[in-house]
Amino acid sequence: MDQQNIYQPYLMQIEKITEEAPGVKTFRLKFTDENEGNNFSFHTGQFGEYSVFGEGEVTFCVASPHTRKGYIECTFREAGRVTTELASLNEGDTIGFRGPYGNIFPIEDWKGKNLLFIAGGIALPPMRSVIWSCLDQRENFKDITILYGARTVADLVYKHELAEWKERPDVNLVTTVDPGGETPDWKGDVGFVPTILDRMQPVSENTIAIVCGPPVMIKFTFPVLEKYGFTDDNVYTTLENRMKCGLGKCGRCNVGKVFVCKDGPVFTRTQLKQLPDEY
Amino acid sequence: MEKELKILKYNDLPKLIERFRTQGYPVLAPVRKNKVVEIETVESLDAVALDALLSTQSAKKAAFPKVEKVIDYTLGKNAVQQVPVNPETHPETILFGVRPCDASGFKSLDAIFGDTPRDEFYLKKKEKTTIVSFSCPVADSYCFCTSVGGGPGNTAGSDIQFTAISKEELLVEILTEKGAKLASHFTDLLSDTKGDIDKNKFLAEVKVVFDMNAVVGKTTASFNNTALWLEQSLRCIGCGACAFVCPTCACFDFQDEQNTKKGVRLRLWDSCGFSLFTLHTSGHNPREVQSQRWRQRIMHKFAYMPEQLHVVGCEGCGRCSRACPVDMNIKEHLTSIGEIVTV
Amino acid sequence: MSELINKVTQLLNDKTIDVFIGYEKGSADRIRAAFARTAEQAAKLVYTASCTQNLAGYLMKHEVKKLGKPGLLANVAALRSIMQLASEFQVKDGEVYVLFANADGSFTEFTSFASIEAYLGTTDVGIKSDEQEMIARLEAMSVQERWLFWNKEFDKCIKCYACRAACPMCYCHRCTTDVNQPQWIPVASHERGNLDYHLMRAMHLAGRCVNCGECANACPMDIPLNLLTYQLIDPIKNTFGATAGMKADAVYALSTYKPDDKENFII
Numbered sequence: 013m014d015q016q017n018i019y020q021p022y023l024m025q026i027e028k029i030t031e032e033a034p035g036v037k038t039f040r041l042k043f044t045d046e047n048e049g050n051n052f053s054f055h056t057g058q059f060g061e062y063s064v065f066g067e068g069e070v071t072f073c074v075a076s077p078h079t080r081k082g083y084i085e086c087t088f089r090e091a092g093r094v095t096t097e098l099a100s101l102n103e104g105d106t107i108g109f110r111g112p113y114g115n116i117f118p119i120e121d122w123k124g125k126n127l128l129f130i131a132g133g134i135a136l137p138p139m140r141s142v143i144w145s146c147l148d149q150r151e152n153f154k155d156i157t158i159l160y161g162a163r164t165v166a167d168l169v170y171k172h173e174l175a176e177w178k179e180r181p182d183v184n185l186v187t188t189v190d191p192g193g194e195t196p197d198w199k200g201d202v203g204f205v206p207t208i209l210d211r212m213q214p215v216s217e218n219t220i221a222i223v224c225g226p227p228v229m230i231k232f233t234f235p236v237l238e239k240y241g242f243t244d245d246n247v248y249t250t251l252e253n254r255m256k257c258g259l260g261k262c263g264r265c266n267v268g269k270v271f272v273c274k275d276g277p278v279f280t281r282t283q284l285k286q287l288p289d290e291y
Numbered sequence: 292m293e294k295e296l297k298i299l300k301y302n303d304l305p306k307l308i309e310r311f312r313t314q315g316y317p318v319l320a321p322v323r324k325n326k327v328v329e330i331e332t333v334e335s336l337d338a339v340a341l342d343a344l345l346s347t348q349s350a351k352k353a354a355f356p357k358v359e360k361v362i363d364y365t366l367g368k369n370a371v372q373q374v375p376v377n378p379e380t381h382p383e384t385i386l387f388g389v390r391p392c393d394a395s396g397f398k399s400l401d402a403i404f405g406d407t408p409r410d411e412f413y414l415k416k417k418e419k420t421t422i423v424s425f426s427c428p429v430a431d432s433y434c435f436c437t438s439v440g441g442g443p444g445n446t447a448g449s450d451i452q453f454t455a456i457s458k459e460e461l462l463v464e465i466l467t468e469k470g471a472k473l474a475s476h477f478t479d480l481l482s483d484t485k486g487d488i489d490k491n492k493f494l495a496e497v498k499v500v501f502d503m504n505a506v507v508g509k510t511t512a513s514f515n516n517t518a519l520w521l522e523q524s525l526r527c528i529g530c531g532a533c534a535f536v537c538p539t540c541a542c543f544d545f546q547d548e549q550n551t552k553k554g555v556r557l558r559l560w561d562s563c564g565f566s567l568f569t570l571h572t573s574g575h576n577p578r579e580v581q582s583q584r585w586r587q588r589i590m591h592k593f594a595y596m597p598e599q600l601h602v603v604g605c606e607g608c609g610r611c612s613r614a615c616p617v618d619m620n621i622k623e624h625l626t627s628i629g630e631i632v633t634v
Numbered sequence: 635m636s637e638l639i640n641k642v643t644q645l646l647n648d649k650t651i652d653v654f655i656g657y658e659k660g661s662a663d664r665i666r667a668a669f670a671r672t673a674e675q676a677a678k679l680v681y682t683a684s685c686t687q688n689l690a691g692y693l694m695k696h697e698v699k700k701l702g703k704p705g706l707l708a709n710v711a712a713l714r715s716i717m718q719l720a721s722e723f724q725v726k727d728g729e730v731y732v733l734f735a736n737a738d739g740s741f742t743e744f745t746s747f748a749s750i751e752a753y754l755g756t757t758d759v760g761i762k763s764d765e766q767e768m769i770a771r772l773e774a775m776s777v778q779e780r781w782l783f784w785n786k787e788f789d790k791c792i793k794c795y796a797c798r799a800a801c802p803m804c805y806c807h808r809c810t811t812d813v814n815q816p817q818w819i820p821v822a823s824h825e826r827g828n829l830d831y832h833l834m835r836a837m838h839l840a841g842r843c844v845n846c847g848e849c850a851n852a853c854p855m856d857i858p859l860n861l862l863t864y865q866l867i868d869p870i871k872n873t874f875g876a877t878a879g880m881k882a883d884a885v886y887a888l889s890t891y892k893p894d895d896k897e898n899f900i901i
């Protein structure tokens with residue numbers, strides 16, 4: 013890496029591709045230069061700029077936990093120019109990565125607490141990194157509950173990991189699909205995330221809630237958490253504004269005076285309430 | 292360093308450019324091209340439009356060009372080889388004949404690009420640029436430098452500043468080490484000043500039209516004043532003319548270009564006035580309408596930058612207003628913000 | 635002036651319109667667009683010989699549309715813009731109240747497209763003589779000379795898109811330059827990116843340009859890019875018999891096939 017050039021990416025090799033759902037893939041990426049890989053570290057919640065040379069860069073969070081070294085993973089949905097090209101790549105191909113950028117989920121501060129993860133659709137990736145980071149040091153936390161919803165059964169990502177969490181006695185996993193999205197053999201819940209959350213009657217005492225998902229889901233989930241007594245300081249979420257540099261320079265990701273790329277992407281609901289409506 | 296005052300004969304001015312060129316320094320200066328004045332490389336003083344009020348575009352391109360390569364690579368089978376782009380290779384350059392607001396405009400860019408992590412593409416070019424400004428003997432009604440802490444004789448950001456004190460003579464203020472180094476190439480042409488020279492006598496008069504601190508405070512408090520931003524921006528058509536001519540606007544885009552064998556990633560000027568600037572791939576846009584984008588322009592310069600980087604992102608040069616096709620006049624808009632009666 | 639102000643005040647009072655798009659005094663000696671929604675705002679309207687901006691483009695602007703039914707102070711170019719926009723299904727008959735500024739300082743109301751068409755039928759809509767001269771000069775050049783001329787002009791371009799933003803016909807929700815799958819036009823403002831952008835823009839305005847000159851007026855770098863689209867006016871007229879912005883129900887020459895279309899451009 014050229015120390016002088018903050019925009020130069022690391023070269024990464026695609027080691028493994030997993031098809032998660034229609035249009036959604038997970039890449040496991042290995043540093044082409046082993047030294048760079050050994051010196052690289054990140055914290056859960058951070059993101060990076062992934063590049064397909066010739067097409068440009070895209071912003072994804074690092075979906076693997078920081079407790080696992082030697083590789084990083086990203087899970088992405090085919091959306092526009094770069095993601096479409098990315099999806100057409102094969103194992104062994106080279107892409108670029110700049111990062112890690114942004115702030116982190118303060119999991120050190122959550123030790124000794126219950127954790128309630130609430131995710132919708134493609135927003136499980138940022139959450140997956142935190143979930144595994146916590147599960148890899150399971151003894152430090154009390155109850156861990158994961159509520160995950162998608163539009164249809166096919167849209168659920170990380171199916172094998174969901175199965176693994178379902179099996180674990182120390183994780184309470186609730187999966188749900190939107191009404192009409194179920195299949196005949198679907199064993200999970202049917203209903204929108206906020207409705208299911210309400211039915212679960214979450215305990216707010218000594219609990220941290222982490223909410224990631226599409227804006228509508230978040231909008232209707234917050235009142236439910238409020239109803240059960242979650243204070244704004246104990247509710248975390250992430251923002252996703254359009255980014256280019258990831259370094260607070262290109263000037264496009266700000267919400268008011270806050271740069272999502274530098275000051276975020278992780279925010280408590282308290283912080284969110286102080287931000288103007290610009291996201 | 293302590294600033295040094297000298298006198299230069301107007302007739303000797305051409306020699307300066309000649310000597311800079313013999314030394315091998317590229318010289319960038321304002322050049323008249325029909326109705327526009329561009330900042331371009333010049334070979335002699337004849338080409339320099341010293342009488343121009345201001346160049347149409349600012350001088351920022353000396354360190355922040357409209358198109359710039361940030362990564363360079365070759366493509367092999369499955370493999371990509373990066374060719375380092377070295378910001379160091381930029382030659383020592385002289386920016387000559389620009390105005391005080393051009394020189395001081397760099398302080399906003401310094402703050403943005405110098406903030407960690409440092410952007411050496413900009414910083415190295417800036418470091419290697421010596422700025423020789425000319426104070427302003429005239430101003431027009433778009434100028435408001437004095438309202439934002441500058442002035443027609445402001446030396447901030449300049450390495451050397453010239454002021455015409457008579458038809459024959461220029462006052463030379465050597466302001467920095469870099470300036471002194473450059474001046475060493477023409478020491479023989481300089482003479483000592485005789486007695487006190489009141490530089491102000493030779494400068495344009497630019498009236499203070501608003502109280503900057505009040506404007507900063509009121510802008511900061513006005514985010515939710517939707518009516519204000521809509522009223523100001525109804526005629527705004529959402530082009531990027533204001534941002535591109537502005538000495539302090541630093542927002543940029545990246546774009547890749549490649550053929551089958553090699554490619555580059557380019558850094559390009561971008562503008563918060565474009566609807567595409569913040570558009571998400573999903574179609575959602577946090578700044579959906581022009582009034583929100585206009586608000587961003589003003590708030591970035593007068594609320595966010597002062598708070599985060601301790602610098603107001605405007606030099607009062609008025610370029611944006613002169614360039615605006617629909618007469619969005621920033622001086623007028625800021626004045627009206629300053630006049631808001633807070634309840 | 636008082637005739638204009640009285641008229642607009644009355645239109646606002648009797649709710650014929652919600653907003654009147656006209657002119658007011660701007661900075662220095664400039665005139666600029668104004669959006670009068672109240673009598674107080676109407677009182678600031680002016681009309682002078684310097685009121686040349688084609689205001690029709692504002693009819694397409696989202697936040698102006700949200701103000702309600704518009705009235706527009708139109709010059710010939712604006713009338714033609716309205717006709718062209720109508721033929722492209724962007725404005726409907728009766729949606730815009732048009733006040734036309736006559737050369738003698740009086741105003742004529744146009745309440746229907748038919749009345750605009752009738753007026754335009756009797757008016758000279760050609761380009762100005764100095765512009766004609768420039769075009770003649772360009773046409774007299776060799777291909778090589780013309781190429782150099784435009785390259786030199788485009789070299790100044792900073793891709794601020796003021797030309798596109800000012801053009802009443804550039805209302806596309808997503809302009810070709812903004813499409814990135816595929817990336818038709820390089821985004822960068824370098825030689826290729828500038829050239830491709832201007833060629834694309836000229837082609838998309840061929841037969842649609844109403845020769846208002848807003849693009850060139852808007853350009854901060856003083857590039858005479860109106861000449862590009864102006865140069866296409868006669869060829870389109872001679873080939874397809876069509877002039878832009880004359881009829882509200884015109885069909886666009888370049889997107890319509892007629893059995894008797896000339897085919898002499900096919901080599």
Ligand SMILES: Cc1cc2nc3c(=O)[nH]c(=O)nc-3n(C[C@H](O)[C@H](O)[C@H](O)COP(=O)(O)OP(=O)(O)OC[C@H]3O[C@@H](n4cnc5c(N)ncnc54)[C@H](O)[C@@H]3O)c2cc1C
Binds near residue numbers: 090
């Ligand atoms: C913090 C953060 C974390 C994220 N995490 C994930 C994740 O884990 N998984 C996931 O699937 N998604 C994630 N996203 C969303 C993801 O970044 C977008 O879906 C992705 O950027 C889409 O890129 P694209 O190239 O496919 O889209 P495009 O819309 O084609 O954009 C390509 C690039 O070009 C730019 N662009 C588009 N059109 C133009 C134009 N005409 N001119 C100039 N530039 C243009 C865009 O700004 C973009 O940078 C995240 C976003 C953020 C901010």
Ligand code: SF4
Binds near residue numbers: 540621
């Ligand atoms: S905002 Fe306008 S007046 Fe201020 S520095 Fe930029 S161009 Fe000059």
Ligand code: SF4
Binds near residue numbers: 792793849853855
């Ligand atoms: S207005 Fe002028 S400088 Fe701006 S994009 Fe158009 S031609 Fe280029």
Ligand code: FES
Binds near residue numbers: 256263264
């Ligand atoms: S992504 Fe560039 S400033 Fe945040």
